[in-house]
Amino acid sequence: MAAPSKPQHGAIGPVPFKDVIGDAMAQRSSPEEEYAGVVSSLPSYPKLRLRHYQGMWLMEYTLPGIMAIQRSFVPRRHGDVVLASPGKCGTTWLKALAFAVLARGAYSPASDRHPLLRLNPHDCVPFMEGAISEGWGGKIDELPSPRLMSTHMQHAALPKSIADEPGCKVVYICREPKDILVSAWHFFRIIEPDLSFQEVFEAACDGKFLTGAIWDHIIGYWNACKANPEKVLFLVYEDLLRDPANIVRKLADFLGQPFSSTEEEAGLVTDIVRLCSFENLKSLEVNKMGEASFAFPNASYFRKGKAGDWKIHMTPEMVECFDTIVKEKMHGSGLVFA
Ligand code: A3P
Secondary structure (H helix, E strand, O other): OOOOOOOHHHHHOOHHHHHHHHHHHOOOOOOOHHHHHHHHOEEEEHHHHHHOOOOEEEEEEEEHHHHHHHHHHHHOOOOEEEEEEEOOHHHHHHHHHHHHHOOOOOOOOOOOOHHOOOOHHHHHHEEHHHHHHOOOOHHHHHOOHHHHHHOOHHHHHHHHHHHHOOOOOOEEEEOHHHHHHHHHHHHOOOOOOOOOOHHHHHHHHHHOOEEEEEEHHHHHHHHHHHHHOOOOOEEEHHHHHOOOHHHHHHHHOOOOOOHHHHHHHHHHHHHHHHHHHHHHHHHHHHHHHHEOOOOOEEEHOOOOOOHHHHHHHOOOOHHHHHHHHHHHHHHOOOOOOO
């Protein structure tokens, strides 16, 4: 495969974040120290490495980034797109799809030089609070427009510049909450091998999840989408599994880049679906080897890629208990997971 080319000056976004970072390790400026004192004073839940902040239990390592975003993150660039999720809902897939859709002018999805063939989707689309916690805030500023970024922040915690700015669009993805738990447990066990599913389950029932209470996360974006469907697109992983081509078209329409009839006839939608499919991404060398940020191997983002794994992990009592809580919390929202 051809060597990666650095984005040129004046390039049109999105471009792979990793290409922008390049070898600029020296340019890192971490907000960690600035916020370290505040973070260490917050109540903690060590089992899941969480801290209690603004009424939510959140991943400790993301807190410096969250604080920095809340204090000063101003996208203000027309065309910015933020992909949001509570985590373990297909964010990786959505990143790949959104990148392939928005960058299709520069990179044909059928090309053997496509960035997604050499980079993990998380290296193409920066996870804002993680990247900023790691000191890459300056590099996010450097991304050419339109920028494509992601967050696990709850809607209520977003700064106005993302939540209210009309030029900044938000695409949210979630899934059946029980599958979020199962996927999160498998993921988190990579760094906490002794963690039992029971422990993750009990914590989640108590509102302790990696990105705050799951139901609050989902309802926040659901309500934001209902209030302003031009600004927030609400996607569900299971719908994406059922009919990815339909969701790809929906995504392109929402982002203001609908597929032309020429593109449709050329099979671009099918090419994007194929490029970003679970089987294809999982089989790529870069996703079998290599490590994305925060000590998680690239391979850990591609586990089963199916719906309903909770059926083999949860007892009938667990299902009953969790479904009851979720139903109660989501009561009146009109949102139901089939
Ligand atoms: P499972 O653990 O249920 O297999 P996130 O990207 O938000 O961390 O979510 C990870 C989940 O999305 C994992 O679910 C993973 O297997 C699944 N996933 C990742 N890429 C996918 C793809 N291209 N198609 C379908 N599912 C995918």
